[in-house]
Amino acid sequence: xxxxxxxxxxxVGDVPGNRELLARAIGQAREAEADLLxxxxxxxxxxxxxxxxxxxxxxxxxxxxxxELATLCGGMTAVIGYPxxxxxxxxxxxxxxxxxxxxxxxxxxxxxxxxVFDEHRYFxxxxxxxxxDIGDVRVGLTICEDIWLTGPPAxxxxxxxxxxxxxxxxxxxxxxxGHLREEMLRExxxxxxxxxxxxxxxxxxxxxxxDGHSLVLDAGGAIVARASQxxxxxLICDIEPVAREVSDPGAADVLxxxxxxxxAGVPLQARVAEALDDDEAVYRALVLGTRDxxxxxxxxxxxxxxxxxxxxxxxxCVAVDALGPERVACVTMPSQYTSSGTYDDAHALAAALHVxxxxxxxxxxxxxxxxxxxxxxxxxxxxxxxxxxxxxIRGNYLMAISxxxxxxxxxxxxxxxxxxxxxxxxxxxxxGFAVIKDVPKTLVYRLCELRNRRPDHPIPETILTxxxxxxxxxxxxxxxxxxxxxxxxxxxxGYVEQDQGIDELxxxxxxxxxxxxxxxLIDRAEYKRRQQPxxxxxxxxxxxxxxxxxxxxxxxx
Numbered sequence: 001x002x003x004x005x006x007x008x009x010x011x012v013g014d015v016p017g018n019r020e021l022l023a024r025a026i027g028q029a030r031e032a033e034a035d036l037l038x039x040x041x042x043x044x045x046x047x048x049x050x051x052x053x054x055x056x057x058x059x060x061x062x063x064x065x066x067x068e069l070a071t072l073c074g075g076m077t078a079v080i081g082y083p084x085x086x087x088x089x090x091x092x093x094x095x096x097x098x099x100x101x102x103x104x105x106x107x108x109x110x111x112x113x114x115x116v117f118d119e120h121r122y123f124x125x126x127x128x129x130x131x132x133d134i135g136d137v138r139v140g141l142t143i144c145e146d147i148w149l150t151g152p153p154a155x156x157x158x159x160x161x162x163x164x165x166x167x168x169x170x171x172x173x174x175x176x177x178g179h180l181r182e183e184m185l186r187e188x189x190x191x192x193x194x195x196x197x198x199x200x201x202x203x204x205x206x207x208x209x210x211d212g213h214s215l216v217l218d219a220g221g222a223i224v225a226r227a228s229q230x231x232x233x234x235l236i237c238d239i240e241p242v243a244r245e246v247s248d249p250g251a252a253d254v255l256x257x258x259x260x261x262x263x264a265g266v267p268l269q270a271r272v273a274e275a276l277d278d279d280e281a282v283y284r285a286l287v288l289g290t291r292d293x294x295x296x297x298x299x300x301x302x303x304x305x306x307x308x309x310x311x312x313x314x315x316x317c318v319a320v321d322a323l324g325p326e327r328v329a330c331v332t333m334p335s336q337y338t339s340s341g342t343y344d345d346a347h348a349l350a351a352a353l354h355v356x357x358x359x360x361x362x363x364x365x366x367x368x369x370x371x372x373x374x375x376x377x378x379x380x381x382x383x384x385x386x387x388x389x390x391x392x393i394r395g396n397y398l399m400a401i402s403x404x405x406x407x408x409x410x411x412x413x414x415x416x417x418x419x420x421x422x423x424x425x426x427x428x429x430x431x432g433f434a435v436i437k438d439v440p441k442t443l444v445y446r447l448c449e450l451r452n453r454r455p456d457h458p459i460p461e462t463i464l465t466x467x468x469x470x471x472x473x474x475x476x477x478x479x480x481x482x483x484x485x486x487x488x489x490x491x492x493x494g495y496v497e498q499d500q501g502i503d504e505l506x507x508x509x510x511x512x513x514x515x516x517x518x519x520x521l522i523d524r525a526e527y528k529r530r531q532q533p534x535x536x537x538x539x540x541x542x543x544x545x546x547x548x549x550x551x552x553x554x555x556x557x
Contacts, residue, residue: 001035001036001134001135001137001164001238001239001240001241002032002033002034002035002036002236002238002268003034003036003037003038003197003216003235003236003237003238003239004025004028004029004034004036004037004038004234004235004236005037005038005197005198005199005214005216005227005234005235005236005237006021006022006025006026006029006037006038006039006040006043006199006234007040007199007200007201007202007212007214007227007232007233007234008021008022008025008039008040008043008201008202008203008232009021009201009202009203009232009292010040010043010044010045010046010047010201010203011046011296012046012047012048012049012050012052012205013045013046013049013052013058014046015044015045015058015061015062015065016065018043018044018045018046018065019044019065019068019069021043022039022043022044022069022080023069023072025037025039025234026069026072026073026076026078027072028234029076029078029234029236030075030076032234032236032268034076034236035076035077035134035135036076036077036078036079036134036139036166037073037076037077037078037079037080038078038079038166038168038197038199039078039079039080039081039168039199040081040168040169040170040199040200040201041081041092041143041144041168041169041170041201042081042082042083042092042170043081043082043168043201044062044065044066044069044080044081044082044083045058045062045082045083046201046205047170047201047205047210048116048117048118048170048205048208049083050118050122053083053090053122053123054122056085059083059085059090060085062082062083063082063084063085065082066080066082066095066097066102067102069097070095070097070100070101071100072100073097073098073099073100074099074100075099075100076099077096077097077098077099077132077134077256077258078095078096078097079094079095079096079097079106079132079141079166079168080094080095080097081093081094081095081143081168081170082094082095083122083123084105084107089124090122090123090124091105091107091108091123091124091126092107092108092111092119092122092123092143093105093106093107093108093126093143094106094108094141094143096132096141096255096256098132098256098257098258099258099259103255103256104130104132104255104256105255106126106130106141106255107124107125107126107127107128108123108125108126108143108144108145108146109125109126109127109128109129109146109152109153110125110145110146110148110149111123111125111145112144112145115541115545115546116172116208116537116545116546118545128153128252128253129141129152129153129154129156129157129160129251129252129253130153130157130252130253130254130255131157131160131161131162131252131253131254131255132254132255132256132257132258133254133256133257133258134257134258135258135259136243137163137164137241138160138161138162138163138164138244139162139163139164139165139166139241140153140154140157140158140160140162140164140165140166140194140252141153141157141165141166141255142154142157142165142166142167142168143167143168143169144167144168144169144170144171146167147165147167147169147184147185147188147196147198148184150187150188150191152251153252154188154191154192154194155191155192156248156251156252157192157194157251157252158192158193158194158244159246159247159248159251159252160246160248160249160250160252160254161244161245161246161249162192162194162244162252163194163195163219163241163242163243163244164194164195164196164197164239164241165188165192165194165195165196165197166196166197166198166199167196167197167198167199168199169198169199169200169201170200170201170210171200171201171210171213172208172209172210172537173208173209173210173211173213173281173285174537174538174539174540175278175281175282175538175539175540176278177211178211178213178229178275178276178278178281179275179278181198181213181215182215182223182275185198185215185221186217186221187221189217189218189219189220190220190221193219193242193244194219194241194242194244195216195217195218195219195239195241195242196215196216196217197214197215197216197217197237197239198213198214198215198216198217199214199235200212200213200214200227202229202230202231202232202233202288203232203288203292204288204289204290204291204292204293204296204536205292206293206534207289207438207534207535207536207537207542207544207545208537209230209285209288209289209536209537211229211230211281211284211285212227212228212229212230212231212232212233213226213227214226214227214233214235215227216235216237216239216270218239219241219242223272224237224239224270224272225237225270225271225272226271226272226273226275227271227273228273229273229275229276229281229284230281230284230285230287230288235271236268236270236271237268237270237271238268238270279443279446279447279450280450282439282443282447282538283318283447283450283451285536285538286318286322286435286436286439286447286536286538287318287321287322288322289435289535289536290302290318290319290322290323290410290433290435290536291322291323293408293433293534294322294323294408294433297408299406299407299408299432300327300405300406300407301323301326301327301328301329301405301406301407302319302323302327302328302407302408302409302410302433303328303329303330303331303398303401303402303405303407303408303409303410304316304319304328304329304330304331304398304409304410304411304412304431305330305331305332305333305394305397305398305412305428306330306331306332306346306349306350306357307332307342307346308338308339308341308343308344308345308346308349308463309342309412309463309466309468310444310445310448310463310468311412311413311414311436311441311444312346312412313345313349313448313459313463314412314435314439314444314447314448314451314459315410315411315412315435315436316328316330316350316353316355317353317448317451317459318435318436319410319435320353320354320355325353325354325355328355329355329356329358329401329405329407330346330350330355330356330357330358331357331358331359331360331397331398331401332346332347332350332357332359332360333359333360333361333362333393333394333397334359334361334362334363335361335362335363335366336363337390341462341466342466345460345462345463348460349458349459349460349463352456352457352458353456353458360397362390362393362394362397365393366386366389366390366393369389369393370386370389387424388424388427390427391424391427391428392424392426392427392430394427394428395424395426395427395428395429395430395431396430398431399430399431408431408432408433409430409431409432409433410431410432410433410434410435411428411429411430411431411433411434411435411437411532411533411535412428412435412436413428413429413434413436413437413532414436414437414439414440414441414444415436415437415438415439415440415441415492415538415539415542415543416440416441416442416482416485416488416489416492417441418434418437418525418528418529418532418543419492419496419521419522419525419543420482420488420492420518420521420522420525421521421522421524421525421528422481422482423528425528425531429528429531429532429533431533432533433533433534433535434532434533434534434535435535435536436535436536437532437533437535437536437543438535438536438537438538438539438542438543439538440485440489440492440493440539441468441485441488441489442485442486442489443489443538445464448463448464449464452464468485483514483517483518487510487514488518490510491505491510491514491515491518492518492522493539494508494510495515495518495519495522496522496541496543496547497539497540497541501557502515502516502519502556502557503557505519519556519557520556523549523556526549526550526551526553527551529543529544530551
């Protein structure tokens with residue numbers, strides 16, 4: 001059997017555009033003499049469509065698109081993801097198309113409702129495993145979460161004789177998930193005795209990034225085909241599913257039968273793309289997430305403040321790799337506290353990346369603010385108020401450029417800062433997309449070092465070796481206000497991502513005073529995080545839809 005897995009980058013809600021992506025994939029699959037084309041989950045609408053699913057006309061449009069796509073599938077079988085409306089109920093479904101006709105639909109059984117998933121809000125669960133026959137090959141149908149859980153529907157479909165199980169997936173990427181996904185699929189092959197074809201969505205959708213990572217594994221769990229991560233691709237693979245005995249004919253519904261597959265001409269050498277290591281995958285996710293957020297929302301380009309620090313250096317590199325230097329504008333906004341080192345490094349980085357760098361000093365504007373506020377502030381010593389004024393002036397500069405030229409403002413704060421509130425509302429947090437908001441500071445350094453391995457080596461070494469500082473007062477260092485990042489980041493991981501309490505963290509070896517201080521900072525900063533722009537999800541639990549904590553709360557621990 002020749003499989004074609006359509007790993008596409010849809011736009012949520014763009015049913016006509018997504019239909020055209022699928023139509024092109026169908027045409028390419030037919031040219032390759034594929035017997036079966038499989039799409040990703042909800043490929044017609046993009047994933048996740050969220051409350052668009054409450055619009056009946058949206059569901060109607062998706063159903064009509066399936067009908068139009070079916071007419072293109074003469075001589076082949078296709079399984080395409082879409083939302084199926086049935087009366088007042090909506091199902092996360094896979095349309096089964098045989099020789100130009102939409103003959104049936106499989107309905108997703110296991111609906112995830114944790115982390116970023118909220119499928120109970122929208123869908124009714126299916127209740128029956130299902131198979132289709134293509135010649136003498138029986139194929140089991142699953143959608144995303146259906147394959148992540150042990151047992152039915154995959155095991156039931158194997159009992160009904162499926163030698164191949166296909167999975168339509170929109171599996172959001174996060175750090176190290178690629179390895180986890182491959183291991184899970186190997187386990188399912190061993191449990192079912194069937195080959196598995198996993199077709200994933202690719203692309204950025206708001207804070208989520210999908211890496212594709214489409215795979216075909218034989219019945220023993222060996223990978224026989226793998227698509228590139230973070231890139232659209234039609235993965236074509238020849239596979240000979242093992243003939244299986246039917247141990248329980250009633251375990252799954254037989255939805256459709258297609259004629260025996262025609263023998264393909266020349267046997268196909270399956271493509272097995274190299275799997276990315278974890279840090280390279282993070283960088284690729286940031287690039288794809290930034291590109292798709294910018295392009296899918298119609299921004300002509302981006303603008304960011306370039307301070308000469310490590311965070312803005314990483315964001316600038318990501319922006320250039322995502323959009324090209326001609327669509328990236330950088331602004332340096334020095335004050336009397338800006339060191340010559342960071343000033344020079346900002347200019348050197350901009351030159352290495354071939355981006356325009358505009359210099360807008362803020363000293364005179366800060367003086368004007370302080371003069372106006374002087375009578376009100378009389379008798380009060382300078383404090384964080386004056387520091388925040390500098391950040392807000394810079395934010396105003398960037399937002400003015402955005403308003404005038406339509407550019408998307410990229411903010412440069414990292415997860416470590418977001419966690420403990422080490423940012424200024426309406427200052428450095430002002431913008432449209434927070435590229436590294438879920439990237440811990442220690443990972444920021446690793447990603448900069450990774451980017452510097454390329455021949456252009458754009459980030460000056462002094463950016464990577466200088467002690468991090470907001471440079472809002474003389475001789476300021478981040479460690480004046482925060483624990484060292486190699487202590488802070490593991491604490492944040494434990495408290496935020498693993499939901500460990502203070503006593504648990506102390507028992508694992510952290511100093512109690514430090515734990516209590518960091519936990520308090522994290523809890524008190526929730527109101528700030530609610531006002532942050534979206535950014536790429538990287539870790540297992542990102543701030544935002546992943547972690548929904550009350551702003552007003554007196555629980556401590």
